[in-house]
Amino acid sequence: MATRVIPRRILKSVRYNTATKPLNTVQPSLTPAIAPQPLLEKPPCSAPEAAALCLDDAERLFGSVSTARLLRSAAVLHATAVGPMVDLGMWVMKSPVFQSGLPRDLVMAATRQTFFSHFCAGEDAAAAVKTIRALNDDGLRGMMVYGVEDAHDNEGCDRNLDGFLHTVSVRKLLPPSSVSFVIVKITAICPMALLERLSDLLRWQQKDPSLVLPWKQDSLPIFAESSPLYHTQKRPEPLTTEEERDLQLASQRLLQLCQKCEEANLPLLVDAEHTTVQPAIDYFTYASAIKHNKDDNPIVFGTIQTYLKDAKERLLLTTKAAEKMGVPLGFKLVRGAYMSTESKLADSFGHASPIHNTIQDTHNCFNDCSSFLLEKVADGPGSLVLATHNIESGKLVVAKAHELGVGKVKNKLEFAQLYGMSDALSYGLSNAGFQVSKYMPFGPVDMVMPYLLRRAEENRGLLAASGFDRRLMREELGRRLKAAVF
Known part of the structure; x- marks a missing residue:
């Protein structure tokens, strides 16, 4: 995909300023660190400084989308922007009344045709292949997400690993450029209880460096001075013989998946999760990166959640250590x-939330970290995925990337949004010459939907932000109706 270069006269008018007021505004009903973008009276593309990211032409953005898909998308996004609708969905999925028999079948059938088909790539890998192929025809790429998580025993972990390995194999049915990553959740291939134990031990070693962890492999810094350690209240017991055996099995699963991805030349992206188990996830990720990331071709990618107060400090420490190790x-x-989970947990321990106090602090952290990493990958090895639904961040990153020339270097920068959300931003970034991926969960409805509903519950502001997409979709549907009538 060719990169469109912005003239110098335009670049001069674009400043990468993290103090810029974001388009997101805080809503009273939302927690401070995440908030929706308001419905803009005028899309942010009429000003010269936004010339590289054009979001004011509904026909250009959605012209390749079928009318049927546009109608369904507009309807689903309207529904998910309504809080009571999300509450009802959560209640239905959790209610014993709908867990078996005809009521369950009816709910699953309705869900499959509406929310599932909008936010998910299909019920199996074969269906995901078809969805990704159609998406690729529109100029976007897919992140293949086998939608399992939270395994509790080795049998479940082994079964999940088979699913991840099959996902890598199925990718061969697609053009290589159509799939950017395979996504894995460590919680799906390592028992949750073990991840909690490992995280406790890693946190205690941070408190007391004299603690010896004989099972620990070479890794990169996991904590910073500002990292919260309140989860571990007392010195943990060493791993038992059985736990060490389970750890070895989990390491072998991740090693097998990394090797499969390396053979397929397909990067493996490890999702971040809640801070209770994130230290162990980072440990697995960085230990694998040391083994598999060579030259200028990272195979293992980690995730940084910038709503955490210690995110930037951890990022600086990790990148510095990685540079030293080559x-x-x-x-x-x-x-x-x-x-919401993090804030409640911290409060239960009598500690302040690990999440930034304001939405502006979160925006500043995301923009600062993206600027730092853009400069790193522009001048050296490594790659960056910027997963954002925020238009202001998109504009700032586009300007910075063009200034550094990152957009012209293959596989250095990828934008990403959830499948079924922020399509205007996705198509706009693609039209501007950047690689753009959609995060595409797939799997049986009853397996994937609880995950999506939890995301909906925790990201109400994100769903409300769909107002920008909905307005552009209405414009395009209106244009098509007018063209058909007149």
């Missing part, structure tokens, strides 16, 4: 998705 790193930057 390990090219790949990172995905996100704002975060466990806001």
